[in-house]
Amino acid sequence: MSYTVRKFDAVIVGAGGAGLRAAIQLSEAGFKTAVLTKVFPTRSHTVAAQGGVAASLGNSEEDHWHWHMYDTVKGSDWLGDQDAIEFMCRKANEVVVELEHYGMPFDRLDNGKIYQRPFGGHMSNFGEKPVRRSCAAADRTGHAMLHAMYQRNVKVNTQFFVEWQALDLVRDADGDVQGVTAMDMETGEVVVFHAKATIFATGGAGRIYYSSTNAFINTGDGLGMAARAGIPLEDMEFWQFHPTGVAGAGVLITEGVRGEGGILRNSSGERFMERYAPNAKDLASRDVVSRAMVTEINEGRGCGPNKDFVLLDITHLDPATIMKRLPGIREIGLQFAGVDCIKEPLPVVPTCHYQMGGIPTNYRGEVVIGTDSTPVKGFYAAGECACASVHGANRLGTNSLLDLLVFGKSAGETAVEDLRKNPGAHKPLDTASIDRTLARLNRLNTQKGGSSVHETRLAMQRTMQKHAGVFRFDTLLKEGVTEILKVADDVARTEIKDKSNVFNTARIEALELDNLIEVAKATMISAEARKESRGAHVRDDALDTEETPNGRDDKNWLKHTLWHRDRNRLEYKPVQMKPMSVDTIELKKRAY
Amino acid sequence: MDDATRARMGRLKWHCRRALLELDIVFQQFWAQHENGLDAPTETALTRLLALEDHDIWDLINGRAEIDDPELTELAESLRIHCVATPLEPR
Ligand SMILES: Cc1cc2nc3c(=O)[nH]c(=O)nc-3n(C[C@H](O)[C@H](O)[C@H](O)COP(=O)(O)OP(=O)(O)OC[C@H]3O[C@@H](n4cnc5c(N)ncnc54)[C@H](O)[C@@H]3O)c2cc1C
Numbered sequence: 184m185s186y187t188v189r190k191f192d193a194v195i196v197g198a199g200g201a202g203l204r205a206a207i208q209l210s211e212a213g214f215k216t217a218v219l220t221k222v223f224p225t226r227s228h229t230v231a232a233q234g235g236v237a238a239s240l241g242n243s244e245e246d247h248w249h250w251h252m253y254d255t256v257k258g259s260d261w262l263g264d265q266d267a268i269e270f271m272c273r274k275a276n277e278v279v280v281e282l283e284h285y286g287m288p289f290d291r292l293d294n295g296k297i298y299q300r301p302f303g304g305h306m307s308n309f310g311e312k313p314v315r316r317s318c319a320a321a322d323r324t325g326h327a328m329l330h331a332m333y334q335r336n337v338k339v340n341t342q343f344f345v346e347w348q349a350l351d352l353v354r355d356a357d358g359d360v361q362g363v364t365a366m367d368m369e370t371g372e373v374v375v376f377h378a379k380a381t382i383f384a385t386g387g388a389g390r391i392y393y394s395s396t397n398a399f400i401n402t403g404d405g406l407g408m409a410a411r412a413g414i415p416l417e418d419m420e421f422w423q424f425h426p427t428g429v430a431g432a433g434v435l436i437t438e439g440v441r442g443e444g445g446i447l448r449n450s451s452g453e454r455f456m457e458r459y460a461p462n463a464k465d466l467a468s469r470d471v472v473s474r475a476m477v478t479e480i481n482e483g484r485g486c487g488p489n490k491d492f493v494l495l496d497i498t499h500l501d502p503a504t505i506m507k508r509l510p511g512i513r514e515i516g517l518q519f520a521g522v523d524c525i526k527e528p529l530p531v532v533p534t535c536h537y538q539m540g541g542i543p544t545n546y547r548g549e550v551v552i553g554t555d556s557t558p559v560k561g562f563y564a565a566g567e568c569a570c571a572s573v574h575g576a577n578r579l580g581t582n583s584l585l586d587l588l589v590f591g592k593s594a595g596e597t598a599v600e601d602l603r604k605n606p607g608a609h610k611p612l613d614t615a616s617i618d619r620t621l622a623r624l625n626r627l628n629t630q631k632g633g634s635s636v637h638e639t640r641l642a643m644q645r646t647m648q649k650h651a652g653v654f655r656f657d658t659l660l661k662e663g664v665t666e667i668l669k670v671a672d673d674v675a676r677t678e679i680k681d682k683s684n685v686f687n688t689a690r691i692e693a694l695e696l697d698n699l700i701e702v703a704k705a706t707m708i709s710a711e712a713r714k715e716s717r718g719a720h721v722r723d724d725a726l727d728t729e730e731t732p733n734g735r736d737d738k739n740w741l742k743h744t745l746w747h748r749d750r751n752r753l754e755y756k757p758v759q760m761k762p763m764s765v766d767t768i769e770l771k772k773r774a775y
Numbered sequence: 776m777d778d779a780t781r782a783r784m785g786r787l788k789w790h791c792r793r794a795l796l797e798l799d800i801v802f803q804q805f806w807a808q809h810e811n812g813l814d815a816p817t818e819t820a821l822t823r824l825l826a827l828e829d830h831d832i833w834d835l836i837n838g839r840a841e842i843d844d845p846e847l848t849e850l851a852e853s854l855r856i857h858c859v860a861t862p863l864e865p866r
Contacts, residue, residue, distance in 0.1 A: 222792055230794035325794075326829070396796060398798075434800070478843065685786070
């Protein structure tokens with residue numbers, strides 16, 4: 184199989200919020216920048232984001248970045264790096280205002296300022312009471328954001344390669360990154376994008392679970408590519424289960440519904456969150472709400488014939504408010520649950536939603552490896568595929584869109600700085616990593632008597648759902664490791680019947696599965712090893728004692744996991760407890 | 776299916792990969808019923824529908840929006856039956 188080479192200053196994989204934001208930085212600085220994307224940019228998964236983007240603008244009531252920082256550290260269950268968190272919260276107003284200048288049509292207050300609404304875990308005055316911090320554009324926040332940034336990119340001449348699938352990272356013998364190999368879906372042609380700066384912004388991998396709010400596109404390609412190139416994955420045991428996926432379909436009901444006054448009820452109609460989070464109630468942090476829901480269900484207070492969901496009630500809200508502030512929610516209820524939420528409550532269950540872990544980076548967007556966080560030359564990452572780590576063990580709603588803007592920009596800025604320092608020619612291409620891509624494609628094209636992509640993916644999703652869900656058990660996790668490694672063996676021998684080159688979706692999906700399985704292994708193995716509860720990782724055997732509040736064991740486990748694909752080796756690196764300018768937010772028991 | 780048809784179907788199938796899970800569910804069910812390809816009018820209508828933005832397609836399917844285009848209206852309405860709740864895993 185042959186390939187051609189194309190040279191760029193920078194190649195960005197991904198045209199969602201993070202990729203588009205990074206690209207603006209590079210193209211504006213005059214660097215020749217290619218953006219590769221599997222789908223048209225404004226069909227990236229960021230489009231699905233409805234709730235909004237967090238910034239302590241204080242348009243409706245007093246707010247401060249330091250309060251936002253406190254909430255984010257607390258939300259992360261102290262696993263987030265406090266330097267990166269300070270950086271993000273301080274930058275929030277700047278990037279939101281920039282976005283406004285790119286043309287983002289935010290909802291407005293009567294005085295013309297950006298309308299803000301409350302969101303889970305966002306509080307004023309260091310955790311006192313909910314605060315209005317989320318900026319939204321009706322239910323199309325993500326969509327409007329991508330449009331604004333795509334237009335900006337067109338203006339500054341970013342070169343888009345739409346319907347191209349990046350396959351592998353090109354990393355030379357020194358460990359430096361030199362670009363990616365990619366396939367043009369339209370022709371099946373393989374091209375090496377040779378670049379001095381490579382930025383991954385490939386989004387999440389929520390499809391490793393059977394029940395997920397994520398669209399099918401979220402297959403963790405960046406994580407798979409990084410893992411195959413010897414880059415570890417950080418904190419992959421931490422997956423956010425969103426409290427309100429429609430029972431069955433998994434389709435998300437935005438947290439904005441609870442922000443506007445929606446209430447969770449059990450089978451006896453009780454507003455049970457009052458017992459679990461007396462202060463924040465239904466707007467407590469997502470992991471707290473999800474756990475409360477599963478506890479209600481496990482203790483027999485679930486609803487429906489199988490008592491396997493709870494209810495999200497907005498029947499007390501003015502229908503006009505629902506239609507104005509939460510458009511689209513009614514239709515989701517009608518179509519996927521057969522329920523009119525104006526008259527009846529919606530059946531909901533915690534559903535896999537967001538990956539807190541990812542490719543390890545620092546706040547500058549540089550990919551870093553080892554326990555001392557050494558930057559990998561030429562390699563940057565941002566957005567859901569990256570772990571900066573601002574979300575730690577649990578992300579707050581609306582902090583992801585903020586992460587895309589802040590760290591997309593930061594990764595772009597750092598790449599610009601590095602390119603300016605290094606104006607010389609590209610380092611000669613390392614062909615060994617290109618050969619590995621070709622061998623992988625060749626294996627897939629010639630496999631006989633192999634496994635089915637569909638069946639194997641399903642086996643992976645069921646294994647993850649059963650063995651690494653909202654509550655985790657030692658024996659289930661141990662069995663889960665054995666099971667997922669078995670599934671991985673099947674992934675290594677997938678077979679496709681259709682060998683054609685033009686829009687061969689069977690091949691695309693097989694290649695995506697190669698990536699999903701790396702994420703699944705990383706998740707299961709990291710989860711099995713972490714013997715405490717923290718944020719979204721909750722083990723039933725981690726006891727709530729004075730020394731280990733809520734099962735969190737800071738003495739032994741206040742550290743980031745790094746999973747290596749090679750022999751599934753784990754190492755750990757310290758959490759950055761020192762912020763940039765303010766005092767450390769000291770460890771304490773998390774309660775809402 | 777000849778190569779040219781297969782290529783066209785492949786492209787359409789890929790264009791059904793959307794940003795919204797709602798649409799993925801609908802189109803997955805749709806293709807499961809059309810494994811052997813589409814008739815010409817459906818192919819044309821689907822190509823046109825897929826050129827719209829995700830939220831607009833979804834609004835046409837769920838009936839929240841209307842479009843002055845009988846072909847797209849008919850296709851969108853026929854897609855509505857595919858809004859199914861995929862069965863949850865037994866717990
Ligand atoms: C239903 C839903 C609602 C949400 N609502 C909110 C919200 O209100 N607020 C909030 O803060 N967060 C929200 N989130 C989370 C947030 O939307 C995501 O974390 C975020 O949009 C991810 O953005 P991204 O730029 O990292 O990746 P994405 O937007 O997922 O983009 C990934 C890009 O990478 C490309 N790509 C991937 N693999 C390859 C490859 N191999 N080759 C080429 N290109 C590739 C894709 O084509 C795409 O362009 C929500 C998530 C979901 C699922």
